[in-house]
C-alpha cells in the first residue's frame with residue numbers, strides 16, 4: 001500500500017477528515033517552499049499538493065496564475081520541483097506529496113523518466129489537470145510501474161457514466177472539483193456540493209476529496225461532513241501573494257489559516 | 271508515398287478518428303469540466319453537418335452575407351515579376367469583415383443557436399477572428415465577449431474599436447505573454463465557468479476535438495471553391511497550393527479539398543519573425559517540439575523543460591506557439607510541406623502586392639505571398655500556384671505606418 005492510501009486510511013481510522021493543502025512550488029521564492037511544506041504539516045495538513053509551475057495554467061483563476069508566474073520568474077521547472085520534494089523527504093518520510101500540474105512539462109521530460117525521477121524523489125501521486133483518463137493510458141502505465149497514484153478529477157458537469165470511468169482510473173483518491181469555474185472562484189453552493197458528493201460517493205469505494213472554493217473553516221467543515229477530505233488552495237496562495245516581502249509573516253499567516261481549518265474540521269467531526 | 275502510411279479503412283480525408291486524433295496528434299487534453307461540453311458539441315455537429323436545413327442556411331449566409339464565392343484571381347503582374355509559374359490569388363480578403371475567419375464564425379454561430387446557447391466567446395490575436403465573432407453575434411442576436419492580449423490590443427487598436435462598435439465586450443488579457451495564447455487560456459477559463467449558456471468559437475484549427483475538425487470543415491469552402499474555379503478558369507489542377515499558417519485554419523481550409531490530389535503540392539508558410547536562427551519566431555512546424563497545449567497534441571514552441579516559449583512575428587495573427595494538429599500530421603506523413611518567412615520578407619511582399627496588383631494584403635497573408643513569389647520563380651511558366659490571400663491589410667496600416675515612421679491620425 002502506498003503512502004497516500006495508508007495516510008488516508010489512518011485518518012479515516014481516527015474518524016477524521018483529510019486536509020490537503022495546495023501551494024505552487026517556488027512561490028513566492030524557491031527557497032521558501034520546503035520550509036512552508038513542513039509548516040503546513042506542523043499545523044495538521046495530512047497531504048501536500050504541490051503545484052508545478054507552467055506558462056499556461058488554463059484551469060487556474062487569477063490568484064494561482066500569479067503564483068505560477070512568481071515561481072517562473074525564478075526558473076522553477078519540473079526538475080527543480082522534484083528536487084524540492086527530495087529535500088522535503090530528508091525530514092519527512094511520512095506525509096504524502098501529490099504533484100498537480102499540466103501535461104506538457106511531463107511530456108517534455110518523458111513519461112518513464114518522469115515516473116522514475118518522481119518516485120526517487122518521494123512523490124506519491126499525480127494530478128494532471130488537462131489529462132482526462134481517455135488520453136492518459138501511456139502515462140498511467142509508467143506511473144503504475146513506479147507506484148505513483150494517478151488522481152483524476154470529477155466536475156459538476158461529469159455524467160454518471162464518465163464518473164464511473166474516472167473513478168475506475170483513479171488511485172489513492174478522486175478529486176471532485178466543486179464548482180464550474182477556475183480555481184479561486186467564489187460562491188460555493190455548499191448544499192448542492194454536498195448533494196453531489198453524496199451521490200458520487202455511492203458510486204465508488206475510493207476516498208472522495210473536494211476542492212475549489214474551500215477557503216476557511218466555515219466552508220471546509222460542512223463539506224468535510226460528507227466528503228473524505230478537503231483541498232485548500234487559493235486561500236493559501238492568496239497569502240503568498242500578500243506576503244512576498246516577508247517570509248516570516250508569510251509562514252505565520254499560512255500557519256494560522258491552516259490551523260483554523262484543521263480546528264474547524266476536528267470540531268465538526270468530534 | 272503517403273498512402274502507405276494509412277490504415278486499411280483510412281484515407282487522407284477520413285481524419286480525425288472517433289476520438290479526435292490525427293495520427294498521434296490532436297485529441298482532447300482539457301480539464302474534466304469541459305469534457306461534457308465537448309461531447310455535446312461533437313454530438314450537435316455530427317447531427318448538423320449532414321442536415322440539409324443547416325447546410326442550406328449556412329450556404330445562404332455564406333452567399334448573401336459573407337459574399338461568397340470569393341474570386342480566384344490571376345495576378346498577372348505579380349506573375350511576370352516572379353518570372354515563373356502563374357500566381358493565382360484566392361481572394362478571402364474580399365469577404366465581409368475582410369478575412370477568411372468569418373467562414374468559421376457563421377457556421378459556429380449557427381451551431382451555438384442550434385445548441386440553445388445565447389452567448390459566444392472568442393479569443394483573438396490580430397482581431398480578425400474577434401471582429402468576425404462580434405459580427406456574427408450581431409447578425410444572430412447573440413451576446414459576445416472577446417478575449418485579447420493587452421499587447422495585441424495595442425497593435426490592433428482599429429479592430430478593438432470595431433468589435434466595440436459591433437456590440438462586443440473586449441476583455442484585455444494581462445497574464446503570461448499578453449498575446450494570442452494567453453487570450454486562448456482566458457477564453458477557456460470563461461468557458462469552464464459559463465459552459466451552460468456559452469459556446470466558445472475557437473478561431474483556428476486548434477483546441478480540443480472536435481474544434482480542429484469543425485473549423486477545418488467550415489473553412490474548406492475555400493478549397494472547394496478554389497479547386498472548381500481553377501478547373502473552370504484554367505483547367506486541371508494547380509501544381510501547388512500555398513497559405514500562411516498561424517493556427518492553420520486558412521491553410522487547412524484551402525488544403526483539405528486538395529488532400530487526395532497527390533500531384534498538388536501543399537505548402538504552409540509559417541512566421542520566421544527575426545529569423546529561425548534567432549529563436550525569435552512563431553514557426554513550430556519548422557522549429558518546434560511535439561507537446562500538449564490548448565487541448566491538443568501538436569508541434570509547439572517550447573523550452574527543454576516543457577514551458578511554452580514567447581513567440582515573435584510582425585503579424586499578430588501568426589504570433590502563436592502552436593499549430594493545428596492536422597498540420598502536424600500532414601507534415602509527418604509528408605503530404606504537406608512547411609516553410610517559414612521572416613518579418614522582413616513578409617513586409618516586402620506586402621508592399622509589392624500593393625504596387626503590382628493594387629491589393630492591400632494582411633501581414634499574415636503576406637507571408638504566403640513572399641514564399642509564392644520566390645517559389646514561382648523556380649517553376650515553369652506553364653505551371654500554376656494558388657495562394658490563399660487570407661485577409662486584407664487595412665488593420666495593418668498603423669503597423670506599416672509606424673515602421674515607415676509616418677504618423678497617421
Ligand SMILES: Cc1ncc(COP(=O)(O)O)c(C=O)c1O
Nearest residue numbers: 398516517518519520587634661
Ligand atoms: C488574415 C489572416 N490570415 C491568417 C491568420 C492566421 O490564422 P490561421 O492560420 O488560422 O488561418 C489570421 C489570424 O488572425 C488572419 O487574420
